[in-house]
Amino acid sequence: MTLPVRNRALTVAGLALAGLLAGAVPGATAATAEPATAEPAAAAAPDIPVTAVKQHLTDLQSLAAANGGNRAHGRAGFRASIDFVKAELDAAGYTTTVQQFTYSGTTGYNLVADLPGGDPDQVIMVGSHLDSVTSGPGINDNGSGSAAILETALTVARTGHQPSKHLRFAWWGAEELGMVGSRYYVNNLPPSARSKIKAYLNFDMIGSPNPGYFVYDDDPALEKVFKDWFTGIGVPTEIETEGDGRSDHASFKSAGIPVGGLFTGAGRTKTSAQVQKWGGTATAFDRCYHSSCDTTANISDTALDRNSDAIAHAVWTLTSGTTTPPAGKVFQNTTDVPVPDNGAAVTSSVDVIGITGAAPADLAVGVDIVHTCRGDLVVDLVAPDGTVHNLKPYSPSDSADDVHATYTVDASSQTAAGTWKLRVQDRARYDTGYIDSFKLTFP
Ligand code: TRP
Ligand code: ZN
Ligand code: CA
Numbered sequence: 001m002t003l004p005v006r007n008r009a010l011t012v013a014g015l016a017l018a019g020l021l022a023g024a025v026p027g028a029t030a031a032t033a034e035p036a037t038a039e040p041a042a043a044a045a046p047d048i049p050v051t052a053v054k055q056h057l058t059d060l061q062s063l064a065a066a067n068g069g070n071r072a073h074g075r076a077g078f079r080a081s082i083d084f085v086k087a088e089l090d091a092a093g094y095t096t097t098v099q100q101f102t103y104s105g106t107t108g109y110n111l112v113a114d115l116p117g118g119d120p121d122q123v124i125m126v127g128s129h130l131d132s133v134t135s136g137p138g139i140n141d142n143g144s145g146s147a148a149i150l151e152t153a154l155t156v157a158r159t160g161h162q163p164s165k166h167l168r169f170a171w172w173g174a175e176e177l178g179m180v181g182s183r184y185y186v187n188n189l190p191p192s193a194r195s196k197i198k199a200y201l202n203f204d205m206i207g208s209p210n211p212g213y214f215v216y217d218d219d220p221a222l223e224k225v226f227k228d229w230f231t232g233i234g235v236p237t238e239i240e241t242e243g244d245g246r247s248d249h250a251s252f253k254s255a256g257i258p259v260g261g262l263f264t265g266a267g268r269t270k271t272s273a274q275v276q277k278w279g280g281t282a283t284a285f286d287r288c289y290h291s292s293c294d295t296t297a298n299i300s301d302t303a304l305d306r307n308s309d310a311i312a313h314a315v316w317t318l319t320s321g322t323t324t325p326p327a328g329k330v331f332q333n334t335t336d337v338p339v340p341d342n343g344a345a346v347t348s349s350v351d352v353i354g355i356t357g358a359a360p361a362d363l364a365v366g367v368d369i370v371h372t373c374r375g376d377l378v379v380d381l382v383a384p385d386g387t388v389h390n391l392k393p394y395s396p397s398d399s400a401d402d403v404h405a406t407y408t409v410d411a412s413s414q415t416a417a418g419t420w421k422l423r424v425q426d427r428a429r430y431d432t433g434y435i436d437s438f439k440l441t442f443p
Contacts, residue, residue, distance in 0.1 A: 045315065048152055050304055056151060057144070059084060061296050067080055069136065071130070071137060072134040078131050079109065081131075082098065082111050085111055086098065086113075089154075089169075092157035094157070094169075096111060096112065096113045103180045108131075111170065112170045113169045114166070115156060117162060119165050121196050122165040123166045125168045126168070126200075126315060127170035127201070128142055128146045129176070129247070129248055131174055131175055132294075135291055136290075136295070140205055141290065144307075145203030145204050148307060148308040163320060165319045172248050175248055179250055181248075186252060192404040197257050201249075201260050201311070202261035206308075207300055207301075208264035208300060209298050210281055212238065212270060212285055213235055213303075214239065214240035214262065215240060218253065219259060226260065236277050240263045249261055262307050264300070267285075268284065269283060269284055329441070329442045330440070331352050332438065333422075336435065337435040338433075341430065343425075346423070349422075350420050351418070352416055352419075352420060354417075355442055358411075358414065359383070360411065360416075361410045362410070363408070363409045363440060364408060367406070368403070368436040369402060370433045370436050374392075374395075374401065375398035375428070376426045376431050377424055377426055378427060380423040380424075381407075381411075381420065381421070381423075383414040387413070391407045391409070
């Protein structure tokens with residue numbers, strides 16, 4: 001391995017800088033003198049050192065140079081890029097998974113990295129495509145997003161930031177062939193895992209040499225997180241319009257997951273009004289878009305720096321739980337309960353305490369049952385006073401696996417406090433399973 005290893009002194013200098021610059025970040029608390037490691041979960045994000053982001057770009061360019069000049073799907077330079085990013089994340093303590101897929105007869109890869117911890121039911125995902133086109137090393141498209149989220153992930157680990165939500169990063173394969181990797185990932189998520197992803201943030205081309213500052217106009221709350229940050233540093237933004245849905249966020253959006261992201265422009269020409277606003281010239285945002293000249297020379301350090309810091313801000317803000325309303329009071333039983341084949345009903349219970357008065361009209365009942373034929377099952381919620389709410393009837397024509405669902409129950413004529421039961425009975429022979437989890441959420 002001849003990869004240049006990031007110099008240790010640089011890392012330490014970056015951290016010291018982070019502490020000093022914290023006061024300049026919009027939304028920073030008064031306690032800016034505290035080291036990053038001692039800050040509470042809701043603290044302002046540290047500065048992401050752009051020198052470290054640029055070092056990742058240099059590394060990616062070296063990998064392209066050593067492998068035929070590109071990092072495209074199906075080429076050695078792509079696999080080398082995956083291995084490089086994975087090694088950095090493994091060393092930082094992430095749990096990494098390489099997901100393999102096949103496209104046009106060639107093997108592709110997605111790299112997924114989970115930070116251990118955080119609420120597993122609330123996942124914040126951050127992703128960038130790691131593949132280039134075949135014509136060049138793909139440093140702005142999309143080494144820039146890939147390197148910025150890598151350094152953000154490493155900064156999370158380095159500072160010991162413990163998000164209250166679960167944080168997951170991803171580097172996609174074969175985006176340039178039509179968002180193939182991200183679509184494969186989303187399509188292969190079990191429905192229960194899909195519904196746990198509360199936001200997906202996408203970064204594709206964030207260091208364009210003649211940059212604009214574009215924010216995806218999609219989920220309003222996510223859009224606001226970015227807009228507010230740029231307002232705080234005095235940089236005007238515009239809504240991204242150069243091909244809505246032209247990157248991996250489209251895969252998540254079509255699965256109903258809220259999406260957001262940043263972009264500095266591709267082949268489109270900067271208008272004179274945009275030159276007034278952002279500087280630069282009335283030429284393409286990226287004159288090397290999809291060309292061999294998309295190298296480390298094709299990067300605006302200022303744009304890369306601002307966008308990297310904006311990413312860290314969004315990650316800190318969204319994972320600390322301050323931007324979405326509290327999830328309510330949750331009572332859960334995750335002890336497995338076997339359901340006897342064609343036999344007696346069994347139950348899983350939760351004891352609700354600390355809530356006075358009536359249960360809500362929109363009690364959320366989370367049910368996870370692993371079973372080889374869910375049609376066999378009758379599933380009821382039994383209130384503390386014995387009232388039975390049927391959640392799922394016996395349905396012999398439904399031979400699908402498993403029940404993974406959240407039912408909304410009007411329980412307003414029962415009191416909240418007491419023992420609630422999930423009751424499951426298997427009414428047909430042969431197929432079997434178990435209650436995996438039972439959860440009540442009081443709004
Ligand atoms: N992903 C596109 C590509 O690789 C680049 C692009 C064009 C883009 N328009 C966009 C990315 C808008 C994000 C948003 O060709
Ligand atoms: Zn591209
Ligand atoms: Ca059965």
